[in-house]
Structure formats: structure tokens, C-alpha cells
Amino acid sequence: MRITTFYVTLMLLLVLALPAVAADFRTRISQQLAAETTLSDVEAEISFGRDVAARILGNYPQMKNERLTRYVNLVGKGVAEYAGRPELDFHFAVLNSPSVNAFAAPGGYVFITKGALKLMQDESELAAVLAHEIAHISEKHIVKELNIRAEDEEGKSITSLVGGSSDPIRIALQQMVDKAIKILFKRGYLQEDEYAADLAGNG
Numbered sequence: 150m151r152i153t154t155f156y157v158t159l160m161l162l163l164v165l166a167l168p169a170v171a172a173d174f175r176t177r178i179s180q181q182l183a184a185e186t187t188l189s190d191v192e193a194e195i196s197f198g199r200d201v202a203a204r205i206l207g208n209y210p211q212m213k214n215e216r217l218t219r220y221v222n223l224v225g226k227g228v229a230e231y232a233g234r235p236e237l238d239f240h241f242a243v244l245n246s247p248s249v250n251a252f253a254a255p256g257g258y259v260f261i262t263k264g265a266l267k268l269m270q271d272e273s274e275l276a277a278v279l280a281h282e283i284a285h286i287s288e289k290h291i292v293k294e295l296n297i298r299a300e301d302e303e304g305k306s307i308t309s310l311v312g313g314s315s316d317p318i319r320i321a322l323q324q325m326v327d328k329a330i331k332i333l334f335k336r337g338y339l340q341e342d343e344y345a346a347d348l349a350g351n352g
Contacts, residue, residue, distance in 0.1 A: 193311040198256025209244035225279045232287040253282035284346040
């Protein structure tokens with residue numbers, strides 16, 4: 150009788166535990182899949198951003214001033230520590246242009262013009278401008294907008310395009326870069342993205 154009771158109790162415990170075990174299993178599998186997707190997305194973001202950064206440097210030459218570049222990187226990397234994107238290696242460069250502007254390419258590439266630096270009164274102003282651009286990167290504003298537009302147009306996301314070897318894929322990727330450049334140089338960010346960058350940059 151005791152043996153029968155033991156096995157009945159054991160079976161009941163197993164039956165009760167199975168849903169929890171299954172749920173835990175599903176959770177762990179989902180986390181692993183999410184981690185893989187996130188890693189793939191980050192790698193694509195960095196690669197895409199590198200292409201966008203190269204295009205920016207094609208429009209504005211970089212200043213050949215190592216001391217100034219080191220200083221801007223020192224300030225920028227200090228700000229970037231609070232960006233919430235430890236997986237990104239942020240890079241900062243000064244563009245040799247009298248125009249007053251700053252640009253952020255996906256994946257951690259930040260540019261500020263010589264003209265903008267000349268107008269700044271102190272380091273806090275530089276930090277504020279860089280923080281705004283870093284926020285655009287950390288919030289992935291360009292990547293998200295382009296992916297949403299691609300989805301609406303039944304196109305491919307940035308992640309699915311990066312690394313593709315076929316001519317149609319490479320053409321589609323360059324078109325994505327063109328759209329990113331248009332956002333940076335002509336159309337500007339969405340109003341809500343600018344507002345979000347202001348909030349994050351001032352946070």
C-alpha cells in the first residue's frame with residue numbers, strides 16, 4: 150500500500166511539474182533565439198553603419214588633426230558609456246567643413262563639423278551635441294525607420310541584406326544606404342525621433 154501511494158504521489162508531482170518544466174524550456178529556447186537574432190542584428194547594424202559612414206566621409210573630408218580627434222573621442226566615449234549599448238564601439242571624427250552640423254551613422258559612428266566646434270563655448274556643449282547624436286544610434290532611429298519602410302514596401306530588412314552576395318541584394322543594400330544618407334543630409338529624422346534623442350541626450 151505504501152509503494153502504491155508513493156508512485157501515485159510521484160506521478161502526480163510529475164504531472165504537475167511538467168507544464169512548468171515545459172514553460173521554462175520554451176523560455177530558455179526563446180531567449181537563446183532572441184540572443185542569436187540580436188547578435189545578427191547588431192552585426193548588420195555595424196556593417197550598415199560603416200557603409201553610411203563611408204558615404205558621409207565622401208561628402209565631407211575628415212580633419213587631419215590628431216589632437217582634436219583624440220579630444221572629441223575622449224569626450225564622446227565618456228558620454229557613450231551611458232548610452233546603454235555596450236556591444237557597440239563608438240567612433241568620433243571631425244569633418245573639415247565650415248557648416249554647423251553633426252551626424253550619426255548606425256553602429257556607433259558619430260561626426261561633427263569644424264564649423265560646429267567653432268561655435269561651442271565649452272566642453273559641456275560638445276558633450277550635449279555628441280549625446281544627442283549618440284542617442285540616435287542607441288535608439289536605432291535610422292535602422293528602425295528603414296526597416297519599417299522596407300516592411301511596408303514588402304522589401305528586406307537591413308539584417309537580411311547585409312552580407313548578401315547576389316546583385317539584387319547588393320543593389321537593395323546600397324539603396325538602403327542612399328535612404329539613410331537622405332535622412333541625414335536632406336529630410337532629417339522623424340520629429341518624434343528628434344524629440345526622443347533630445348530626451349535621451351539630456352538624460
